[in-house]
Amino acid sequence: MKTRSRINFAAVLAGAAIVGTATAASAFDFKTNYDAALSGRDKWKGNLMLESVEFGGQTYTDFGLVESANIVSNDLWTGGNTGAASADMGDKATIGLSSERASASDIAQALGNRNLSSIIDTEDRGNFAIDLFFDSAIDNLLVWERGKNSKLDVQAIDKDGNALGNLLHLGSSRNWGNAGYKLNTLEIGGTQKVGSVGVSLADLGVSEAIYGVRVISKSSYNGPDWKVAGTAAPDATTPEPFSMIGSAIALGGAAALKRRSKHK
DSSP, rough: OOOOOOOOOHHHHHHHHHHHHOEEEBBBBBBEEEESOOOGGGGGGEEEEEEEETTTTTTEEEEEEEEEEEEEEEEEOOSSSSSSSEEEEBBTOOOOOOOOOOOOOHHHHSEEEEEEEEEEEETOOOEEEEEEEEEEEEEEEEEEEEEEEEOOOOEOOOOOOOOOOOOEEOGGGGGSEEEEEEETTSSSSSOOOEEEEEEHHHHHHHHSSSEEEEEEEEEGGGOOOEEEEEEEEOOSSSOOHHHHHHHHHHHHHHHHHHHHHHHH
């Protein structure tokens, strides 16, 4: 029997100011391309490095990765199969960490890399709400779940952790797409399939690129074991073509003036 922390989860979520109407995801499928460090029977135990994803007729290689995390709530681990979100990694992986009493920095470290076998493991009846902040703005959220037998909720947040848009129910991962790889991590005794689902800004009820998401599991969600990243939004600081042309003209004019001054 699991021992759980004496946290009123509903009260915590209310205090976290989750806003908007809860909706079911329309979402989209995507293809995951990765490089496996190991082969044969050990393939799913080692590093599986994310190289690109494909959807909508395009290939994406630039990602926003988790840079930091804030634990809004997380059931306390007291031994055995207690607690909620913890850090997990492939049996023979070299990127990631394993931590039952996962701190915010542990969670960021587990998610903030391209190794798809470096994940967050959730105990079957665990509750958590965790804010994740990316190292760049993202315009699509990518979610993977080991086991294809759990649920997860997500909501966009701003840089200060304030909720944006709507709370999105991703539904059962058994209905997600097939990620095309499997995982055998330290928390389990065998190999499990991985599901994947993509979430657009429209799904989240926002219109501009975001820097963070709140990820939520409830005791009825059967302990999702997950990884998230995002497709990097176009760099807003990149000069417009006209501005670049204007700069080039200005630099050319300055060079001409310099040459004239040398001939005086």
